[in-house]
Amino acid sequence: MRRRLGVALGVAWLCLARGLGAQALECDATSIEVRKLDFVGNHTFRSSELADGVATTQSSFARRYFRFFGKRYCLDPATVTQDSLRLILFYRNAGFSSVTVGKEITMHGPRAAHLRFVITEGRPILVDSVTYQGFEGVPQFDRLVRGIEIKVGQRFDKSVVLATRDSLARRLRDRGYPLAEVLRSFDTDTARRTASVEFSAATGPRARLGAVNVNIEAPPGEHPRIDPQRVRSVLGIREGQLYRERSLEAVKRSLYLSEAFRHVDVQVDSASLVDAVDSLVTVNVQLTEGDLRAARASIGWGNLDCLRTQGSYSNYSFLGGLRRLDLNGRLSKIGVGKPFDFASGFCRSEVQNDIFSDTLNYYAGVTLSQPSLFGLRTVPTITLYSERRSEFQAFLRDTPFGVLGSVQQGIDGPLPQSFSYQLEYGSTFSSPAFFCAVFNVCELEVQERLLARNRLAVGGWSLTRNRADDFANPTRGSVLRFELRHASRAIGSSTDQQFNRAVFDGSFYRPVFDGGVFVMRLRGGTVLGRRLSVGGSRSFVPPQERLYAGGPTTVRGFRQNELGPSIYVVEDTFTVVPGAGDTSYFRIDQSGGRLRVVPSGGDNVVIANAELRLRSVFLPELIQYALFVDAGEVWNRGGNTASQTQVRIKITPGVGVRVFTPIGPVRVDIGYNPYQAPSGPAFYSASQRVGDAVERALYCVSPDNLLPVVPGEARPGGGTALPVQARGACPSTFQPARRTSFGSRLTFNFSIGQAF
Numbered sequence: 001m002r003r004r005l006g007v008a009l010g011v012a013w014l015c016l017a018r019g020l021g022a023q024a025l026e027c028d029a030t031s032i033e034v035r036k037l038d039f040v041g042n043h044t045f046r047s048s049e050l051a052d053g054v055a056t057t058q059s060s061f062a063r064r065y066f067r068f069f070g071k072r073y074c075l076d077p078a079t080v081t082q083d084s085l086r087l088i089l090f091y092r093n094a095g096f097s098s099v100t101v102g103k104e105i106t107m108h109g110p111r112a113a114h115l116r117f118v119i120t121e122g123r124p125i126l127v128d129s130v131t132y133q134g135f136e137g138v139p140q141f142d143r144l145v146r147g148i149e150i151k152v153g154q155r156f157d158k159s160v161v162l163a164t165r166d167s168l169a170r171r172l173r174d175r176g177y178p179l180a181e182v183l184r185s186f187d188t189d190t191a192r193r194t195a196s197v198e199f200s201a202a203t204g205p206r207a208r209l210g211a212v213n214v215n216i217e218a219p220p221g222e223h224p225r226i227d228p229q230r231v232r233s234v235l236g237i238r239e240g241q242l243y244r245e246r247s248l249e250a251v252k253r254s255l256y257l258s259e260a261f262r263h264v265d266v267q268v269d270s271a272s273l274v275d276a277v278d279s280l281v282t283v284n285v286q287l288t289e290g291d292l293r294a295a296r297a298s299i300g301w302g303n304l305d306c307l308r309t310q311g312s313y314s315n316y317s318f319l320g321g322l323r324r325l326d327l328n329g330r331l332s333k334i335g336v337g338k339p340f341d342f343a344s345g346f347c348r349s350e351v352q353n354d355i356f357s358d359t360l361n362y363y364a365g366v367t368l369s370q371p372s373l374f375g376l377r378t379v380p381t382i383t384l385y386s387e388r389r390s391e392f393q394a395f396l397r398d399t400p401f402g403v404l405g406s407v408q409q410g411i412d413g414p415l416p417q418s419f420s421y422q423l424e425y426g427s428t429f430s431s432p433a434f435f436c437a438v439f440n441v442c443e444l445e446v447q448e449r450l451l452a453r454n455r456l457a458v459g460g461w462s463l464t465r466n467r468a469d470d471f472a473n474p475t476r477g478s479v480l481r482f483e484l485r486h487a488s489r490a491i492g493s494s495t496d497q498q499f500n501r502a503v504f505d506g507s508f509y510r511p512v513f514d515g516g517v518f519v520m521r522l523r524g525g526t527v528l529g530r531r532l533s534v535g536g537s538r539s540f541v542p543p544q545e546r547l548y549a550g551g552p553t554t555v556r557g558f559r560q561n562e563l564g565p566s567i568y569v570v571e572d573t574f575t576v577v578p579g580a581g582d583t584s585y586f587r588i589d590q591s592g593g594r595l596r597v598v599p600s601g602g603d604n605v606v607i608a609n610a611e612l613r614l615r616s617v618f619l620p621e622l623i624q625y626a627l628f629v630d631a632g633e634v635w636n637r638g639g640n641t642a643s644q645t646q647v648r649i650k651i652t653p654g655v656g657v658r659v660f661t662p663i664g665p666v667r668v669d670i671g672y673n674p675y676q677a678p679s680g681p682a683f684y685s686a687s688q689r690v691g692d693a694v695e696r697a698l699y700c701v702s703p704d705n706l707l708p709v710v711p712g713e714a715r716p717g718g719g720t721a722l723p724v725q726a727r728g729a730c731p732s733t734f735q736p737a738r739r740t741s742f743g744s745r746l747t748f749n750f751s752i753g754q755a756f
C-alpha cells in the first residue's frame with residue numbers, strides 16, 4: 001500500500017511540476033533573475049527532459065543574451081527546494097533509489113544568478129524477473145508479450161511498468177477479452193539493487209460480436225436520409241467476428257472522417273457483458289447525420305503555377321446510399337497560360353520563359369467511391385477525368401480522357417497499401433532536342449509518332465508506413481513509402497508506352513534541443529524502358545515517367561528539375577564553319593548567346609537530405625529556422641554521352657525560414673550551389689513555311705561537332721528546303737559560363753509546406 005501511494009504521489013508531484021514549469025516564475029523589481037539553469041551529473045536523462053520537470057525556468061534566449069528585451073524569469077528559494085525534491089522523486093521512480101540532488105546558486109551581480117542542480121545518480125535498480133499470472137488460457141501468449149518494454153536486465157522504471165500494464169490490457173481486449181483487466185505489482189531490494197515484477201490478469205470470458213445495432217438521428221426539423229441497414233453493411237464488423245477493441249475504435253474514427261455524421265458513438269452494450277452464458281457482445285452505433293453535401297472553392301498563388309484556383313463538390317450519400325461522389329476541378333498557370341495569359345506579372349520570370357507553361361493547365365474529374373474510411377478492408381474507388389499538366393521546363397501532358405480505378409487495403413492498419421489501374425488516352429509534348437539527345441531519336445517523323453496521342457495503361461502498387469506524430473509538421477517518427485508502376489501492351493498500353501518504375505521515399509524525424517527537430521530523408525528510384533534492359537540500351541521511357549530532381553522538395557541548390565543531365569537549345573544564332581566542298585558545320589562558341597535549358601531527367605535518381613529545424617527565440621510558435629544539406633544525382637543507364645551516365649553526387653548546403661500560417665508553413669529556402677552547370681549537347685530548331693505546311697529541322701550545334709551539313713534541295717516551284725545534317729550523336733561539348741559571384745550561386749525556393 002505504501003509503495004502504491006508513493007508512486008501515485010510521485011506521479012502527481014511530477015504533473016504539478018510540469019504545470020508550474022509551463023507557468024514559470026515571473027519577476028518584480030527586487031527579484032533575482034535566473035540568467036542560466038543547468039544540470040550536471042545527469043547521465044541517463046537529457047537536461048531538456050529534467051528542465052521540463054521543474055518549476056524554475058531560465059530567462060528567454062533574447063533576454064539572456066541581449067539583456068534589453070525578452071522574457072525574464074526569476075529565482076524563488078522555496079521553489080528551488082521543491083525542484084530538488086521533484087528531481088529526486090523523478091529519479092527514484094526511474095530506478096535510482098540512492099540518487100542525491102544538490103543545488104548551487106552563483107550570483108552574477110546583485111540581480112542575476114546561475115542555478116545549477118548537481119545530480120549523483122548512483123547505480124540503478126535492475127529487473128531480475130518478470131512473471132505473468134492469469135494468462136494461462138490466452139491463445140498465442142508468446143505473441144501477446146512480444147515487444148513488451150520491460151525485460152529482465154534492464155533498468156527498473158515505474159513508468160515503464162505502468163505502460164506495460166496498460167499495453168497488456170489493451171492487447172487482451174484486442175484478442176477477444178472485452179472485460180480484461182491487468183494488475184501489476186513489484187518488489188524491490190535496494191541492497192541488492194534488484195526488482196521483481198509481476199503482472200496478474202483477470203481476462204474474463206472470450207467473446208465474439210453479436211448483434212450490431214445502428215441508430216441514426218436526423219438534425220432537428222429534418223428526416224433521416226441514410227438507411228441504417230446500409231451503414232451496418234459497410235462497417236467492417238460482423239456478427240461472429242472475434243471481439244477486438246481496436247476494430248470498434250476504427251469504426252468510430254472512420255465514421256467521423258467520412259464527413260457524413262456530426263456525432264458518432266460506438267459502444268458495447270453493458271448488459272451483454274454480464275451474461276454468463278452467452279459469449280456474444282452487442283455493439284450499439286449511435287449516429288447523428290450532418291450536412292450530406294459540401295462545396296468548396298479556393299484561389300491562390302504557386303511558385304511554378306502562378307495564379308491557381310480549385311473547386312470541389314461532395315455528396316456523402318450519393319443516390320441515397322453510402323457511396324460518395326466528388327466533383328473536382330482546378331486551373332493553374334493563370335496569367336501566363338493561354339487563353340488566360342493576361343497577367344504575366346503575377347508569374348516569376350522563369351515561368352514566363354518556360355515553353356511548357358504557356359498553356360493553361362486544368363483538371364476536371366468525377367470520383368465515385370464506397371466511403372473509404374468506413375472500416376472496410378478493401379475500398380474501391382473509380383475516377384473519370386480530363387487534364388492538362390506541365391512539368392517545369394520538361395514536358396506538357398495533355399489527356400482528354402482518363403480513368404483511374406484503385407483498391408485500398410488495410411487503411412486502418414500499420415501498412416496500408418493500394419492497388420491501382422490507370423488508363424489514359426493522351427499525348428506528351430517535349431522538346432525535339434530531348435528526344436534526340438536522350439534517345440537518339442532525331443528524325444522528326446519518329447518524334448511525331450512518339451508525341452502523338454496514344455494509350456497509356458499503368459498498373460500500380462504502393463505501400464505506406466506512417467509513424468509520424470503530425471501530418472503537416474512532424475517532430476518525431478518516420479514516414480516510409482514504396483511505389484511500383486508497370487505499363488505494357490499486356491495491360492493495354494501502346495507499343496511506345498511501356499516501362500517499369502520503382503521509387504522509395506523515407507523521412508525520419510527526431511526531436512533535438514528545445515523544440516528543435518532533426519530530419520533525415522532518403523529517396524531513390526529507377527525506371528526501365530520498353531526493352532527492360534539494365535545493361536544500358538536506349539529504351540524509351542515517356543517523359544512524364546522519367547525521374548527528375550532539383551527544386552524546393554529535393555536538392556534545393558538546383559532549380560526545378562535541373563539536377564542531372566541537361567540539354568541546351570540555342571534561341572538566337574550559331575556559326576557556320578565551312579567544310580570540304582559544299583558541306584559546312586553548325587557550331588556555337590562557349591559563350592552560347594541566349595539559351596534555354598531542357599532538363600532531361602534520368603532513369604535513376606538518388607537523394608539524401610539532412611535538415612535541422614529550430615524554433616525562433618523571438619516568436620517560437622510562429623517562426624522556424626532551418627539549416628540543411630541536400631545531396632543527390634540523376635543519371636541514365638547507357639546514355640549517348642558520358643555526361644548522361646556519369647554519377648557525381650552533388651552536395652548543396654543552405655538555410656531557410658518557415659512561417660506557420662492557417663494554410664500551412666510558408667517556406668523560403670536558400671541553397672548554395674558551388675557547381676558549374678553540366679556540359680551537354682546544344683541544338684538549334686529551324687522552321688520555314690512551305691505553302692500551307694511547315695518544314696522543321698533540328699540541328700546539332702555543339703562546339704567542335706563533326707556532323708556535316710549540306711544545302712537543302714531546290715524546290716520545283718522555287719526556293720530550297722532546309723539544310724540537311726548528317727545523322728549521329730550530338731556531342732556534349734557545350735559548357736555554359738561558370739558562375740563566379742557568390743550571389744549567382746544562390747538558388748531561392750519559395751513554397752508552402754515542409755520540404756519532407
